[in-house]
Amino acid sequence: MQNAKVEIADTDAKIAACFPVMHELRPHLKDAAELVARVKRQHKEGFMLAYAADGNGVPAACIGFRRQERLVHGPLIYVDDLVTTATGRSRGYGALLLDWVEGIARHEGRKVVDLDSGTHRAEAHRFYFRQRYSISSFHFLKHIK
Template identity: 35%
Template sequence: MEPTEPDIVDLAPGDPALERDVAPLIRVLRPQLTPAAFTAFAAEAQAQGLVFTAAYGDGGACLAVAGHRVLATSRGRLLFVDDLVTAPAARSSGVGGLLFAALAERARRAGCVRIELDSGTANHGAHRFYHAHRMAVTALHFGLEV
């Protein structure tokens, strides 16, 4: 039997799937984020407009997740992706590309001029993925711990 295309769904604030499905994947990308810190982050960020969109495969497994929001900037309206992560066992299966395509469609429907995201300088696998999906390096992101 052929695997079906993943279901792409948004998870509302308070949805139990945030803790059960999204948090473990986000912590793959951000291991310092404890379960309690994820809960606090998710509540605050969703109140600021963050949307968690997850890709579910056969059997209900969460295969990938993106946290994103639409921002109005002086560069135009954009869809900013805070986090995009695919479960390690699902990498190179195409699910990340399907989720990325869903984000691009949302950006178009929202009147965005582009998708933007930050990627850690050492995350070369992610860089290959973004370049393969026609993303260009357009800026440097600077940070200062305070």
């Protein structure tokens, strides 16, 4: 990961280029067009998608996040998605993206970066611990039929 930089996916083409990466984390997404449509809808809620590119300019890792405010923490950044391609893991892309989002939080006076990680993702959990994140709560979910 030499000279990798973070870029915001702010066009349909950039969002679509993130599809192969995002599909590794979100396999229910059927194609790039669906990703583009979902990201554009979520933009209305403050969602942003950014990526770190490999040496060829191809996204190797993506981060989706939004600015929020909660009673418990005040202003924060919530990370919806963080994923690195299987071939790009352990090369520093994930840490680069988290550092970048933490820099935004620091610059904006936000004291917290918050994220959830599926209970089955032990490898991701080890990564978050190395990045000095801690488990602060359980996240509960109920599917409504």
